[in-house]
Amino acid sequence: MKISIDTDYCLRALQELAYQDRENPYSIVKIATKRKIPHKYLEKLFRRLRIGGIVKSVKGRKGGYMLTRDPDKITTKDIIMAVDGRTNIHSCTDRKTEKLCEFADQCSFTDFWTDFNTHINDFLVSYTLEDFLEKGK
Amino acid sequence: MKISIDTDYCLRALQELAYQDRENPYSIVKIATKRKIPHKYLEKLFRRLRIGGIVKSVKGRKGGYMLTRDPDKITTKDIIMAVDGRTNIHSCTDRKTEKLCEFADQCSFTDFWTDFNTHINDFLVSYTLEDFLEKGK
DNA sequence: TTTTCATTATGACCTCCATGATCATATTTT
DNA sequence: AAAATATGATCATGGAGGTCATAATGAAAA
Numbered sequence: 001m002k003i004s005i006d007t008d009y010c011l012r013a014l015q016e017l018a019y020q021d022r023e024n025p026y027s028i029v030k031i032a033t034k035r036k037i038p039h040k041y042l043e044k045l046f047r048r049l050r051i052g053g054i055v056k057s058v059k060g061r062k063g064g065y066m067l068t069r070d071p072d073k074i075t076t077k078d079i080i081m082a083v084d085g086r087t088n089i090h091s092c093t094d095r096k097t098e099k100l101c102e103f104a105d106q107c108s109f110t111d112f113w114t115d116f117n118t119h120i121n122d123f124l125v126s127y128t129l130e131d132f133l134e135k136g137k
Numbered sequence: 138m139k140i141s142i143d144t145d146y147c148l149r150a151l152q153e154l155a156y157q158d159r160e161n162p163y164s165i166v167k168i169a170t171k172r173k174i175p176h177k178y179l180e181k182l183f184r185r186l187r188i189g190g191i192v193k194s195v196k197g198r199k200g201g202y203m204l205t206r207d208p209d210k211i212t213t214k215d216i217i218m219a220v221d222g223r224t225n226i227h228s229c230t231d232r233k234t235e236k237l238c239e240f241a242d243q244c245s246f247t248d249f250w251t252d253f254n255t256h257i258n259d260f261l262v263s264y265t266l267e268d269f270l271e272k273g274k
Numbered sequence: 275t276t277t278t279c280a281t282t283a284t285g286a287c288c289t290c291c292a293t294g295a296t297c298a299t300a301t302t303t304t
Numbered sequence: 305a306a307a308a309t310a311t312g313a314t315c316a317t318g319g320a321g322g323t324c325a326t327a328a329t330g331a332a333a334a
Contacts (some may be wrong), residue, residue: 060303
């Protein structure tokens with residue numbers, strides 16, 4: 001039960017990107033060096049963010065990345081979903097086959113896990129990228 | 138951001154133990170075979186639960202484990218703390234040195250992580266082992 | 275009283291996968 | 305040509321998950 005370093009990197013990188021001009025692409029190398037993130041690694045993360053619809057890319061010289069929408073429209077849930085593929089802390093599925101446990105409906109833990117997932121989800125939806133920007137800068 | 142299998146195992150095992158007579162030790166082998174948990178692995182987990190004050194042990198023949206207190210006095214937070222050593226999802230510390238980030242007080246993410254940890258903590262405290270026992274059995 | 279046996283106690287060890295990170299190379303556009 | 309993204313292969317490592325061997329303990333059988 002720990003946040004992945006991927007999420008951590010993405011939050012910092014997206015914060016940096018949010019400070020830039022929305023209309024001009026900003027390169028990964030700049031973000032990476034500024035925020036001290038391995039830039040080859042950040043490339044991979046931004047690929048996921050692009051597929052997840054958080055950022056869009058412009059190729060070639062003068063290219064780079066831009067946010068697809070205003071920071072207050074990007075929740076932490078959106079970001080974690082894009083980068084990790086899920087936000088639920090537990091699913092009543094087999095760890096290997098991914099199949100739902102056949103006793104889930106009669107299991108006394110199911111409600112607990114569902115409730116837990118919901119709490120986390122609600123929390124993550126309540127924070128947006130906007131919340132991480134210093135006002136007045 | 139995923140619950141450890143250790144937590145999962147412990148919840149099931151403690152539920153099983155909670156169904157037994159509080160005054161008589163119940164052996165790990167019985168719990169393990171009943172709940173289909175590798176018993177050698179469960180031994181290690183119960184060591185942590187004992188050190189964490191969730192269960193107490195009786196050695197020798199007829200020995201085994203017992204809960205140290207009533208199920209409604211054992212929260213999921215207690216269990217996860219005992220078995221994983223923490224319940225916080227993120228700490229603003231270096232992953233290797235464990236030292237607190239020197240910019241934590243001026244960092245715009247600190248509040249978010251603190252808030253996140255608090256939410257999870259509150260949630261975990263609100264559930265006890267009692268909640269997982271079928272009434273009327 | 276002695277022995278046996280079922281249990282916990284402890285630490286070393288093993289295996290494997292996910293995480294974290296790099297490299298090489300292709301593609302695009304100024 | 306240069307500077308950027310795009311993509312996939314590959315590498316390294318730690319931690320998660322699990323096993324093994326052996327000692328210590330204490331109740332019950334002999």
